[in-house]
Amino acid sequence: MVTTVTSYGRSGLSDWLVQRASAVILAVYSIFMVVYLLLNPLIDFAQWNSLFSGTSMRIFSLMALLSLGAHCWIGLWSVSTDYLKHFAVRFVFQMVIGLLMFIYTIWGVQLLWGL
Amino acid sequence: MLTVSIYRYHPELDEKPYMQDFQVDTGGKDIMVLDVLNLLKIQDRGLAYRRSCREGVCGSDGMNINGTNGLACITPLSSVVKNNKLVLRPLPALPVIRDLVIDMDQFYKQYEKIKPFLINDTPAPGIERLQSPEEREKLDGLYECILCACCSTACPSFWWNPDRFIGPAGLLQAYRFLADSRDTATEERLAGLDDPFSVFRCHGIMNCVTVCPKGLNPTKAIGHIRNMLMTRAT
Numbered sequence: 001m002v003t004t005v006t007s008y009g010r011s012g013l014s015d016w017l018v019q020r021a022s023a024v025i026l027a028v029y030s031i032f033m034v035v036y037l038l039l040n041p042l043i044d045f046a047q048w049n050s051l052f053s054g055t056s057m058r059i060f061s062l063m064a065l066l067s068l069g070a071h072c073w074i075g076l077w078s079v080s081t082d083y084l085k086h087f088a089v090r091f092v093f094q095m096v097i098g099l100l101m102f103i104y105t106i107w108g109v110q111l112l113w114g115l
Numbered sequence: 116m117l118t119v120s121i122y123r124y125h126p127e128l129d130e131k132p133y134m135q136d137f138q139v140d141t142g143g144k145d146i147m148v149l150d151v152l153n154l155l156k157i158q159d160r161g162l163a164y165r166r167s168c169r170e171g172v173c174g175s176d177g178m179n180i181n182g183t184n185g186l187a188c189i190t191p192l193s194s195v196v197k198n199n200k201l202v203l204r205p206l207p208a209l210p211v212i213r214d215l216v217i218d219m220d221q222f223y224k225q226y227e228k229i230k231p232f233l234i235n236d237t238p239a240p241g242i243e244r245l246q247s248p249e250e251r252e253k254l255d256g257l258y259e260c261i262l263c264a265c266c267s268t269a270c271p272s273f274w275w276n277p278d279r280f281i282g283p284a285g286l287l288q289a290y291r292f293l294a295d296s297r298d299t300a301t302e303e304r305l306a307g308l309d310d311p312f313s314v315f316r317c318h319g320i321m322n323c324v325t326v327c328p329k330g331l332n333p334t335k336a337i338g339h340i341r342n343m344l345m346t347r348a349t
Binding site for chain 2: 007012014017078082
């Protein structure tokens with residue numbers, strides 16, 4: 001058993017599951033957005049605004065946003081433990097990524113819910 | 116004449132490793148890579164490589180042959196040589212002791228971690244612990260591993276974390292004992308694997324499957340371990 005304290009869920013299985021589940025959510029969200037834009041090529045601001053003002057779309061977007069945060073954290077944490085061999089460099093990288101994910105998530109919530 | 120380019124390194128004489136070219140007369144025959152090495156040994160008595168059974172059973176002569184890991188003794192020239200050139204390097208990722216000989220300590224340490232022996236605390240029966248043919252069949256494709264290290268040293272996850280990722284060879288054996296009906300330490304074995312490195316550093320690129328000289332499938336075994344961990348945790 002290898003001990004880690006900076007990984008997303010501490011357990012390999014939990015990280016693996018979150019990575020896959022978030023990938024599915026992101027895939028569904030991406031497909032939805034592409035199809036929506038293809039079906040509405042002449043979209044204007046009013047239509048775009050009304051799409052994102054519905055509660056279901058906001059929930060769907062927030063779910064995709066949280067999935068993106070978790071997915072990036074797990075992925076980039078893996079990359080850092082593969083390629084960054086110096087402890088200090090790796091730790092700083094992980095903290096910067098964590099901070100960025102936090103900022104983007106809060107910022108995204110603010111945009112979505114118009115707070 | 117076949118041109119053979121070989122990785123040479125003698126730590127007491129050479130500052131750094133280099134590639135040395137040889138010309139070998141194979142007599143036009145489709146011989147094995149190990150036979151070529153034996154012919155080279157006549158030209159240069161100082162050339163170092165491991166070999167023993169010369170029939171793919173002992174796993175001593177794993178090496179990188181024209182860019183792909185394999186056993187020299189069961190790899191015919193016709194399957195690897197292009198443009199009449201053969202390039203031989205030691206297995207990647209592990210420290211080189213000399214020429215094609217590598218230090219396999221790290222590889223064996225990972226193998227040791229998975230407790231490669233039957234654990235059974237129940238009283239031993241008079242003669243032997245019996246298995247049904249169906250139970251025995253589950254070990255096929257697992258027990259045949261000869262620990263040549265071709266798979267683990269072809270795995271990028273093992274290259275970056277040889278001290279934390281068990282590697283395909285170790286994991287194939289981990290599943291060999293998890294799948295054994297005579298073993299009673301399933302829970303203990305699984306508990307030791309549920310971290311982000313031991314099993315889950317495998318990203319399923321299947322280099323291990325491509326290079327295994329015995330035709331085994333470590334990626335499939337890793338999938339079974341994942342399923343067992345999943346069943347246990349949900």
